Amino acid sequence: MATTARTVLLLALMGLAALYAGWFINDRHWLATQLVFTAPPLVLAIALRMGWRKAGFWASVLALGWFSHGVMSAWSHAETRALAWLAICLSLLVIFAGSLPGLRARFSRKQR
Numbered sequence: 001m002a003t004t005a006r007t008v009l010l011l012a013l014m015g016l017a018a019l020y021a022g023w024f025i026n027d028r029h030w031l032a033t034q035l036v037f038t039a040p041p042l043v044l045a046i047a048l049r050m051g052w053r054k055a056g057f058w059a060s061v062l063a064l065g066w067f068s069h070g071v072m073s074a075w076s077h078a079e080t081r082a083l084a085w086l087a088i089c090l091s092l093l094v095i096f097a098g099s100l101p102g103l104r105a106r107f108s109r110k111q112r
Contacts, residue, residue, distance in 0.1 A: 005056075005098075005101055008093065009048060009094060010048050010049060013042070013045040013048065013094060014042075015090050016041040016066060016090045017039075017042040019083065019086055019090065020033070020034075020037035021034065023083050024037060024038070037066075041066075044058060044059045044062070056097070056098035057098065059098045060094060063091040063095045064091075064095070066087055067091040067092065067095070070085070071088060072084075074088065
């Protein structure tokens with residue numbers, strides 16, 4: 001994975017983990033929300049930092065769920081709309097950064 005895309009992906013995953021940790025800090029189901037929302041991006045950030053090659057792929061797959069949650073929250077809960085839009089933007093950044101190396105490989109000029 002390219003260094004720039006990897007750095008952006010790492011920062012976006014850490015941002016999502018921090019966002020969800022703060023968003024659900026006073027939730028009555030705190031442990032469940034931390035396990036479902038905060039732990040996955042944090043674990044993927046650690047895996048990416050340790051060099052796991054498929055971390056970008058799995059981050060992009062899970063980002064589709066984070067994106068969907070953000071859209072649903074932005075649409076239905078006015079009090080958390082700003083947090084939801086931040087989650088939407090970060091999840092799109094994760095998808096883009098996780099897919100960028102594959103896109104570069106697919107659309108680069110072929111060497112003869």
